[in-house]
Amino acid sequence: MAIKLYYDLMSQPSRTLYILLKSLNCNLELKSVDLRKGEHYSEEFTKVNRMQRVPVIDHNGFVLSESVAIVKYLSRENIIPENLYPRESRLQARVEEFLEWHHVGLRLHCAMYFRVKYMDPILFGRKTDERQIASYERRMVSALEDFNSKWLGRGTPFIVGESVTVADLFAATELEQPRMAGYDPKEHFPVIATWAQKVREFFPHYDEAHVILNKVIAKQSKTSKL
Amino acid sequence: MAIKLYYDLMSQPSRTLYILLKSLNCNLELKSVDLRKGEHYSEEFTKVNRMQRVPVIDHNGFVLSESVAIVKYLSRENIIPENLYPRESRLQARVEEFLEWHHVGLRLHCAMYFRVKYMDPILFGRKTDERQIASYERRMVSALEDFNSKWLGRGTPFIVGESVTVADLFAATELEQPRMAGYDPKEHFPVIATWAQKVREFFPHYDEAHVILNKVIAKQSKTSKL
Numbered sequence: 001m002a003i004k005l006y007y008d009l010m011s012q013p014s015r016t017l018y019i020l021l022k023s024l025n026c027n028l029e030l031k032s033v034d035l036r037k038g039e040h041y042s043e044e045f046t047k048v049n050r051m052q053r054v055p056v057i058d059h060n061g062f063v064l065s066e067s068v069a070i071v072k073y074l075s076r077e078n079i080i081p082e083n084l085y086p087r088e089s090r091l092q093a094r095v096e097e098f099l100e101w102h103h104v105g106l107r108l109h110c111a112m113y114f115r116v117k118y119m120d121p122i123l124f125g126r127k128t129d130e131r132q133i134a135s136y137e138r139r140m141v142s143a144l145e146d147f148n149s150k151w152l153g154r155g156t157p158f159i160v161g162e163s164v165t166v167a168d169l170f171a172a173t174e175l176e177q178p179r180m181a182g183y184d185p186k187e188h189f190p191v192i193a194t195w196a197q198k199v200r201e202f203f204p205h206y207d208e209a210h211v212i213l214n215k216v217i218a219k220q221s222k223t224s225k226l
Numbered sequence: 227m228a229i230k231l232y233y234d235l236m237s238q239p240s241r242t243l244y245i246l247l248k249s250l251n252c253n254l255e256l257k258s259v260d261l262r263k264g265e266h267y268s269e270e271f272t273k274v275n276r277m278q279r280v281p282v283i284d285h286n287g288f289v290l291s292e293s294v295a296i297v298k299y300l301s302r303e304n305i306i307p308e309n310l311y312p313r314e315s316r317l318q319a320r321v322e323e324f325l326e327w328h329h330v331g332l333r334l335h336c337a338m339y340f341r342v343k344y345m346d347p348i349l350f351g352r353k354t355d356e357r358q359i360a361s362y363e364r365r366m367v368s369a370l371e372d373f374n375s376k377w378l379g380r381g382t383p384f385i386v387g388e389s390v391t392v393a394d395l396f397a398a399t400e401l402e403q404p405r406m407a408g409y410d411p412k413e414h415f416p417v418i419a420t421w422a423q424k425v426r427e428f429f430p431h432y433d434e435a436h437v438i439l440n441k442v443i444a445k446q447s448k449t450s451k452l
Contacts, residue, residue, distance in 0.1 A: 050376050051327070064319050066326035073319040093290055093299040100292035101277070103329035150276055 002027045003079070004058040006048060008035045012107070012173040013067030014055040015209040019169060020071070022205040026079055068099050071166050084166050094160045098151060098167040107174045109143040112136050117181035140178060141188075147171065148189045157198060164202045172199040173209075180216050228253045229305070230284040232274060234261045238333070239293030240281040241399040241435040246297070246392065248431040252305055294325050297392050310392050320386045324377060324393040333400045335369040338362050343407035366404060367414075373397065374415045383424060390428045398425040399435075406442050 003026055007014035021028050033039045033054050040052045049056045049065050056065045059077070064070050075085035086092045113136045116128045151159050151171075159167040175185045175196065186193035200206045207214075229252055233240035247254050259265045259280050266278045275282045275291050282291045285303070290296050301311035312318045339362045342354045377385050377397075385393040401411045401422065412419035426432045433440075 051372075062316055062319075064323060066323045068326045069319055069322040072322055073315065076315045076318070089299065089302045090288055092302070093288075093295055096295040096298055097290060097292045100294045100329070103326070104334060108330060108334070146277075 002029060002060065003074075004029045004031055006031045006033050006045070006054050006056040006058075008033050008040075008054050009209055009212050010035055011054050012111070012177055013170070015173045015176075015213075016166075016169050017055045017057070017067060017070060018209045019173070019203050019205045020080065020084070020166065022208075023203055024079060024081070067170070068103075071099075072096075080166070083163060084169075086160075086165065091160065095165050095167045098159050099170060101151075102167075102170060102174070106143050106147050106171065109136075109140040110174050110178050113140040113183065114177045114181045137183065140183070144175075144185050144189060144192070148191050152195050153191045157195065164199060168195070168199045169203065172196055172206075176210060176213055180213060180220065182220065228255060228286065229300075230255045230257055232257045232259050232271070232282040232284075233280050234259050234266075235435055235438050236261055237280050238337070238399045238403055239396070241402075241439075242392075242395050243281045243283070243293060243296060244435045245395060245399070245429045245431045246306065246310070248434075249429055250305060250307070293396070294329075297325075298322075306392070309389060310395075312386075312391065317386065321391050321393045324385050325396060327377075328393075328396060328400070332369050332373050332397065335362075335366040336400050336404050339366040339409065340403045340407045363409065366409070370401075370411050370415060370418070374417050378421050379417045383421065390425060394421070394425045395429065398422055398432075402436060402439055406439060406446065408446065 003021060005017055005021055005028060007018055007030065009015055009018065018030075033045055035054070039045060040049075040054060046052055048058070048063060051065055053065060055067055055070065056063060057070050057074075059074075064073055071080060071085065074080045075087075086095060113133075116136050117133050120126075120128050156162055158164055159171065175192065178185065186196055229247060231243055231247055231254060233244055233256065235241055235244065244256075259271055261280070265271060266275075266280060272278055274284070274289060277291055279291060281293055281296065282289060283296050283300075285300075290299055297306060297311065300306045301313075312321060339359075342362050343359050346352075346354050382388055384390055385397065401418065404411065412422055
């Protein structure tokens with residue numbers, strides 16, 4: 001069964017789906033949508049997704065947006081295996097409890113820090129006020145503290161118990177984003193660093209999905225050393 | 227089977243679960259947690275939910291937070307009926323697509339407007355800057371425009387087709403919140419007004435869950451007329 005994935009590797013949930021789908025044996029057709037060129041606002045893409053966002057999948061004509069909804073759907077369709085998305089009701093509920101929390105509990109704060117510190121100056125040609133950046137950083141650090149102690153650091157190596165699930169992958173790709181703005185959560189939270197390395201090693205396409213992001217970081221670090 | 231619901235009717239997702247669970251034939255035990263008294267920070271409640279938030283359920287000893295995860299779980303357990311949470315995979319995906327979008331697409335903006343305009347002055351004893359309120363209002367109105375045209379206004383009376391689902395109830399309780407800060411979405415969007423009335427009529431416990439909220443609004447309107 002063919003799955004088309006509309007994605008941009010600069011988008012965290014796009015990377016999650018790219019890494020997941022590439023690791024499965026499915027007939028995957030990759031459709032790049034360049035957010036920096038505004039391709040998500042094009043007439044052609046708006047016909048695919050009226051919300052003008054990536055990622056989106058087209059599974060045999062069924063078009064679906066929202067990464068978490070997509071993963072749930074692909075799990076029901078037996079495309080995502082049980083080890084990554086548990087079928088047992090209570091275990092599944094634990095994965096979903098994290099996925100629902102992460103939207104505003106983790107993703108929002110990492111994404112906003114990235115946006116105000118890295119994207120806004122590029123998009124609007126002006127530096128963001130230092131005090132404003134500090135305020136976004138405080139909120140992100142508080143979210144990372146919650147993630148570090150209330151989801152990790154509870155005696156098991158992964159968010160839900162002893163093995164990797166989609167919850168870990170969603171969290172890991174979000175935590176890569178602020179690195180482009182100069183903040184690497186792994187340098188501040190050893191528990192996060194150990195966990196992130198295990199998630200990275202588990203998924204064979206993890207590094208491939210982060211090639212562009214890592215290039216941006218390398219370029220930034222070179223510039224800041226000049 | 228007994229379900230304990232920890233809730234506060236000032237919390238939007240608490241109202242959603244209160245309305246849903248009261249309308250079903252389940253053995254419901256209501257456990258009020260007064261957010262205004264800070265009861266969610268108590269040692270007793272932190273033992274129930276380390277995230278210190280409501281709503282939470284305890285279903286025969288299984289404690290679960292995050293309203294959307296709770297509703298999914300109760301649907302799998304056949305406590306929420308199929309008409310409100312579809313079992314067919316693609317229809318279920320449509321409901322979940324909305325639920326995942328609504329966290330940051332709708333809820334965040336309605337909640338932040340309520341917080342900065344209504345709650346912050348009560349909590350911190352100072353009026354929020356008018357320009358800041360206007361900026362939060364703009365973001366909320368933009369979210370309401372998306373909701374009005376991209377989720378409603380597509381030729382069917384409800385978010386997912388011809389009948390009410392949990393998606394409608396989640397959205398409706400969120401849209402009540404900014405009314406306490408003086409903004410009623412129904413007064414600005416006729417499509418939303420028609421839809422909201424249908425959702426309200428569908429659930430027998432809708433008004434009961436909004437008694438406290440409506441009292442706050444009546445008091446506000448009285449004060450503003452003095």
